[in-house]
Amino acid sequence: MTFGWTGKRLRVDLSRETSSIEEIDPSYMRKWLGGRGFNSELLYQEVGPDVDPLSPDSRLIFGVGPLTGTFAPSSGRTTVTARSPLSGGFGDSNMGGHWGPELKFAGYDQLVVQGKASRPVYLWIDDDQVEIREAAAIWGRKVPQADAMIKEELGSEEIHIALIGPAGERIVSYACILNDVYRAAARCGMGAVMGSKNLKAIAVRGTGAVSIARPEEFYRICAQARDRLREDLMAQMLFDQGTWLLTMPANYEQGWFCWKNFQKGHHPQARRLSGEKHRDNFLAHREGCFACSISCGRFSRIKEGQYAGEITGGPEYETLTGIGPRIGLLEMDKVVHNNKLVNELGLDSCSCGGAIAWAMECWQRGLLTEKDTGGLVLDWGDQETITRLIEMIARREGFGDLLAEGSSRAAEILGRGAEYSISVKGHDMSQDDPRGLGFAFGIGFATGRRGGDHLQGLPCLELTGGFYPGLVEKILGTSKAEERLSPVKKPEMERYSEDLKAVGDSLTQCTFTHSWSFAVQPEDMALMLSSATGLEFAAEELLRIGSRIVHLERAYWNRLLVGRLEDKSPRRFVEEPMPDGPNQGTVFPEAELIPRYYAVRGWDPETGFPNEEVLIDLGLEKVARDLEACRAKYQDMVRSERG
Numbered sequence: 001m002t003f004g005w006t007g008k009r010l011r012v013d014l015s016r017e018t019s020s021i022e023e024i025d026p027s028y029m030r031k032w033l034g035g036r037g038f039n040s041e042l043l044y045q046e047v048g049p050d051v052d053p054l055s056p057d058s059r060l061i062f063g064v065g066p067l068t069g070t071f072a073p074s075s076g077r078t079t080v081t082a083r084s085p086l087s088g089g090f091g092d093s094n095m096g097g098h099w100g101p102e103l104k105f106a107g108y109d110q111l112v113v114q115g116k117a118s119r120p121v122y123l124w125i126d127d128d129q130v131e132i133r134e135a136a137a138i139w140g141r142k143v144p145q146a147d148a149m150i151k152e153e154l155g156s157e158e159i160h161i162a163l164i165g166p167a168g169e170r171i172v173s174y175a176c177i178l179n180d181v182y183r184a185a186a187r188c189g190m191g192a193v194m195g196s197k198n199l200k201a202i203a204v205r206g207t208g209a210v211s212i213a214r215p216e217e218f219y220r221i222c223a224q225a226r227d228r229l230r231e232d233l234m235a236q237m238l239f240d241q242g243t244w245l246l247t248m249p250a251n252y253e254q255g256w257f258c259w260k261n262f263q264k265g266h267h268p269q270a271r272r273l274s275g276e277k278h279r280d281n282f283l284a285h286r287e288g289c290f291a292c293s294i295s296c297g298r299f300s301r302i303k304e305g306q307y308a309g310e311i312t313g314g315p316e317y318e319t320l321t322g323i324g325p326r327i328g329l330l331e332m333d334k335v336v337h338n339n340k341l342v343n344e345l346g347l348d349s350c351s352c353g354g355a356i357a358w359a360m361e362c363w364q365r366g367l368l369t370e371k372d373t374g375g376l377v378l379d380w381g382d383q384e385t386i387t388r389l390i391e392m393i394a395r396r397e398g399f400g401d402l403l404a405e406g407s408s409r410a411a412e413i414l415g416r417g418a419e420y421s422i423s424v425k426g427h428d429m430s431q432d433d434p435r436g437l438g439f440a441f442g443i444g445f446a447t448g449r450r451g452g453d454h455l456q457g458l459p460c461l462e463l464t465g466g467f468y469p470g471l472v473e474k475i476l477g478t479s480k481a482e483e484r485l486s487p488v489k490k491p492e493m494e495r496y497s498e499d500l501k502a503v504g505d506s507l508t509q510c511t512f513t514h515s516w517s518f519a520v521q522p523e524d525m526a527l528m529l530s531s532a533t534g535l536e537f538a539a540e541e542l543l544r545i546g547s548r549i550v551h552l553e554r555a556y557w558n559r560l561l562v563g564r565l566e567d568k569s570p571r572r573f574v575e576e577p578m579p580d581g582p583n584q585g586t587v588f589p590e591a592e593l594i595p596r597y598y599a600v601r602g603w604d605p606e607t608g609f610p611n612e613e614v615l616i617d618l619g620l621e622k623v624a625r626d627l628e629a630c631r632a633k634y635q636d637m638v639r640s641e642r643g
Contacts, residue, residue, distance in 0.1 A: 105206025165346025182313025427451020
């Protein structure tokens with residue numbers, strides 16, 4: 001009998017309108033853990049360089065882990081993986097809510113969707129009954145309406161639905177997937193992949209349970225972790241203010257506020273978007289995902305003004321800054337309204353805000369005119385224009401059609417403005433500036449497995465590690481690594497954080513338990529996993545598995561001939577000293593830190609490809625063979641670049 005995992009993968013072919021169940025080998029489970037690990041391995045094997053992200057041959061993969069659906073704290077996450085239509089490379093995203101546990105209760109560790117339906121459809125998974133249903137009536141509907149219509153049709157509120165909005169239907173390159181209406185798998189354009197398959201939604205109901213090998217031991221270990229989380233300062237702050245708690249330190253203490261497309265890291269009135277102000281004036285109620293011990297989720301209500309009466313889930317810090325300060329807004333009611341709009345339309349707020357900010361800075365600098373924008377005037381903070389642009393992007397109308405490609409590709413199409421696209425490998429940055437946030441974060445942005453994004457590594461040891469006396473020194477050998485803008489041990493910190501994050505995403509367990517709060521350590525994860533599955537795991541083995549996953553994802557890029565030449569920060573971060581605030585004069589020392597990170601990882605300094613012996617040591621012999629020809633081609637590219 002399998003414990004923890006279900007040992008089953010559900011595969012649906014929309015072209016053939018068939019479904020099948022595949023058994024997952026126990027050795028595979030141990031090697032890849034689940035969730036992100038399962039997904040990344042399958043993507044590597046089945047979606048090669050010749051498969052277009054939006055073709056029927058592409059795969060859209062949903063994965064949960066051995067702890068999903070259990071008493072393990074905050075174990076309700078789901079990883080969604082595909083080749084990204086935004087970057088063209090490796091893509092994944094992670095969502096909370098209750099959809100993932102419901103898939104697990106239905107009996108599956110993984111769902112793989114391939115092919116393309118001949119018309120709009122949705123998928124209905126009711127335990128072992130799988131049905132492809134007509135979706136013509138809900139096609140074109142915004143997320144809340146579509147969710148309600150499916151539940152009415154199926155006759156139950158006790159189901160969970162992952163679905164796309166109009167942006168996904170129109171293949172906006174950064175469309176997202178939402179479940180429980182407000183929980184988003186936002187990054188990398190997973191919603192565009194879903195839309196390209198004519199798939200509006202995936203509704204799931206599961207009546208099974210997760211089998212635990214040693215229930216009493218598992219309960220005790222999880223209960224102890226929950227007790228630590230209840231007493232943990234960072235967890236308490238997340239409950240109190242959610243991720244809004246970042247506004248004040250990000251601006252006033254640390255200087256990485258993304259004002260007007262990162263032109264500044266500080267604004268004297270940033271407290272207008274503080275966590276305290278939101279809590280006291282806009283918080284409708286809190287909520288947690290499945291098995292959550294923190295309840296950081298917000299619901300916001302606008303009480304007065306133009307948008308009085310609106311209520312919406314969120315926003316999180318990345319959204320409130322992406323469609324707020326990054327585009328010149330500090331009014332909380334407008335930010336909350338913009339959040340409602342992008343959620344209902346199914347847009348990634350980070351890339352949407354990045355595209356609008358790019359356009360506004362190009363306008364500011366005379367690179368765009370009304371002839372380019374169809375008569376729109378792109379002044380910073382103009383809410384009427386911002387609302388119009390969000391709608392135009394989601395429906396690919398007029399100037400919005402260009403912005404729907406993301407800022408990097410928009411600049412390429414336009415033939416100007418590339419220097420103002422704050423992106424890495426074509427992926428618009430989250431709202432985080434390494435000139436203030438920290439140098440380990442900067443390494444992760446430049447080398448990122450899905451492009452510039454904070455969640456691939458989340459090295460909060462340099463932000464919140466100081467709240468846990470002795471932790472940073474225990475992991476890295478020196479407390480000096482706690483200093484955000486010190487280069488000391490930052491490559492080692494990023495490596496550790498990336499490996500740990502891969503483990504958490506594979507189990508699946510919320511980042512806030514182990515990489516923001518540090519109440520749950522790798523040793524705790526190993527104990528939970530061992531008692532749940534009946535297989536013995538140590539912390540060192542888990543981190544090694546995490547490293548295996550990171551290297552496989554790196555190899556996915558390398559196979560596309562992407563490496564050292566593309567591991568570059570936005571020019572603003574390395575060439576423009578921070579103009580004001582606590583970190584005035586700082587730049588990110590990329591030339592120093594990236595080679596050091598390669599050395600720590602065991603990657604070739606010329607190409608940025610993992611060395612063959614590193615891949616073999618991690619059990620990736622086939623990957624090492626795959627990269628032989630790619631490595632030679634990329635070496636030629638590097639030499640050509642050098643002249």
